[in-house]
Amino acid sequence: MKTINEHIKQNSFVHVYLLYGKEQQAVRIYRNRLLKALLGTDSLEELKQNMNFSLFVGTPFDVPAVIEMASSYPFFAEKRVILIENSKAFSAENKALADCIRNLPETTYIIFTEEEISSKKGLFEAIKEVGYASEMNEQPQGFIEGWIIKELSQSGKRISRTALDTLLNRTGMDMMRIKNEMDKLIAYKGEDTDIKVDDVLALVSENPQDQVFKMVDAMSEKKVDLAMQFYSDLLELKVAPQKILSLIERQMRILYQVKDLRSKGFSTNAIADSVKGIKYANKFVNQASKFSMKEITDCMNDCVDLNLKSRTGALTDRMAVELIIVKYSQRSSTK
Numbered sequence: 001m002k003t004i005n006e007h008i009k010q011n012s013f014v015h016v017y018l019l020y021g022k023e024q025q026a027v028r029i030y031r032n033r034l035l036k037a038l039l040g041t042d043s044l045e046e047l048k049q050n051m052n053f054s055l056f057v058g059t060p061f062d063v064p065a066v067i068e069m070a071s072s073y074p075f076f077a078e079k080r081v082i083l084i085e086n087s088k089a090f091s092a093e094n095k096a097l098a099d100c101i102r103n104l105p106e107t108t109y110i111i112f113t114e115e116e117i118s119s120k121k122g123l124f125e126a127i128k129e130v131g132y133a134s135e136m137n138e139q140p141q142g143f144i145e146g147w148i149i150k151e152l153s154q155s156g157k158r159i160s161r162t163a164l165d166t167l168l169n170r171t172g173m174d175m176m177r178i179k180n181e182m183d184k185l186i187a188y189k190g191e192d193t194d195i196k197v198d199d200v201l202a203l204v205s206e207n208p209q210d211q212v213f214k215m216v217d218a219m220s221e222k223k224v225d226l227a228m229q230f231y232s233d234l235l236e237l238k239v240a241p242q243k244i245l246s247l248i249e250r251q252m253r254i255l256y257q258v259k260d261l262r263s264k265g266f267s268t269n270a271i272a273d274s275v276k277g278i279k280y281a282n283k284f285v286n287q288a289s290k291f292s293m294k295e296i297t298d299c300m301n302d303c304v305d306l307n308l309k310s311r312t313g314a315l316t317d318r319m320a321v322e323l324i325i326v327k328y329s330q331r332s333s334t335k
Contacts, residue, residue: 001134001143004030008037015104016131018124020114025175026136027113029147031083034111038081047083051075054082061087067100070108082110090114093122101126138173148178152195155186159195166200172207208239212247213283215325216255220290224329231325241317242310248324249303254278256296259288291328299328 007013017034019027032042039053047053052074056066066082074080089097089112101110101123110131117124117135127133145164152159159167171177181204185195188203215230234244257275262285266274272281288296306320315323 001026001030001136003132004034004134007132008033011037013038013109014131015106015108016101016110016112016127018112018114018117018127018131018133019136020112020117020133021136022115023136023139023175024115025179026139027115030134030136031111031113035081035083038079038109052077052080054080056082056084056087058086059088061089063089063094063097066110067097070100070104070110072108073105074107078107080105080108082108083113084110085113086115087112088114088118090117090119090124092119095122098123098126102130104130139175141168141173144168144173144175144178147175148182151179151182152186156193157186157189157195158193160197163195163197163200166197167204169210170200170204170206172209205237208234208237208243209247209250211237211239212244212251213287216248216251217287219325219329220287222329222331224326227325227329228322231321241321242307244321245303245307245310245317245324248321249300249307252296252300252303254284255288255291256293256300258284259291259293259296262288295328299324302327 004017013034019030021027035047036042039047039050041047044055048055054066054069056062061084066084069080069082072080104110112127124133145168148164148167149159167178167181171181184203185199188199189195211230211234215227215234218224218227218230231244235241254275258271258278258281261271261274268281268285271285272278275281275284278284291299302324306315306323309315310317310320
């Protein structure tokens with residue numbers, strides 16, 4: 001992504017871009033930045049009126065039409081831009097299109113956006129040779145914070161530092177969810193400019209992952225009633241029991257890494273740098289200290305086993321989660 005920003009800054013572009021990954025909001029952001037830099041606007045409605053812009057969306061993917069368009073020179077302009085979205089063009093090698101990409105006119109620019117790339121041969125290899133491919137998954141917090149502030153500013157809104165922290169604590173780094181919550185906050189505030197902590201608390205429900213952290217914390221302190229209350233809250237948030245079980249397993253895997261690194265003498269800051277998926281390492285270190293390594297590994301194994309049993313109908317999803325909560329809320333003398 002730094003590469004794309006550098007291309008835009010220097011006004012020097014490769015002729016083919018591929019933007020893909022789970023973080024589709026980031027894909028759209030960088031798609032729009034490229035469109036604006038190449039054609040002066042990122043509005044698809046405006047671009048559809050531009051005879052030097054072509055849009056291909058979804059399947060079936062008309063490869064001959066793209067090749068014909070890509071090989072044509074722009075009409076009284078310096079650039080022809082082709083945007084190809086969710087075409088599943090990378091499910092096959094697409095040799096003809098790959099050959100076309102390797103021999104594009106200097107005036108043609110192609111942008112592919114995909115959620116998933118099922119094959120990294122043929123067409124993908126051609127793009128890597130002559131263009132630029134960027135996989136966009138979870139974005140750095142600094143990027144997301146800057147994006148939030150800019151989006152809100154464009155809607156005439158400001159957000160305080162504490163409100164921004166509260167928003168991210170509740171949404172996590174899922175940009176699609178953040179965008180939905182921002183839209184709700186903007187509509188809720190109406191003519192009022194400032195978004196405050198109370199606004200976020202009133203409108204944005206807690207991230208299930210954070211709720212699971214609190215539930216596991218109650219389990220670590222052997223407070224079964226409190227753990228069951230957090231479990232009940234998750235059900236009210238419409239989080240499926242099987243999803244809760246998966247989140248407990250994920251939490252235990254993180255605790256395993258944290259406890260292992262702590263036993264090897266790693267500092268809290270070093271643990272934060274080493275373990276993916278933790279925002280506040282000191283909280284994870286504290287939680288891990290309340291479980292023995294055996295409890296953590298046993299819980300991970302039980303989550304996998306009970307998940308399988310719930311899928312095969314040997315017990316219900318809810319019963320699987322409740323068994324985990326009760327079992328690991330019992331006191332153990334070994335840490």
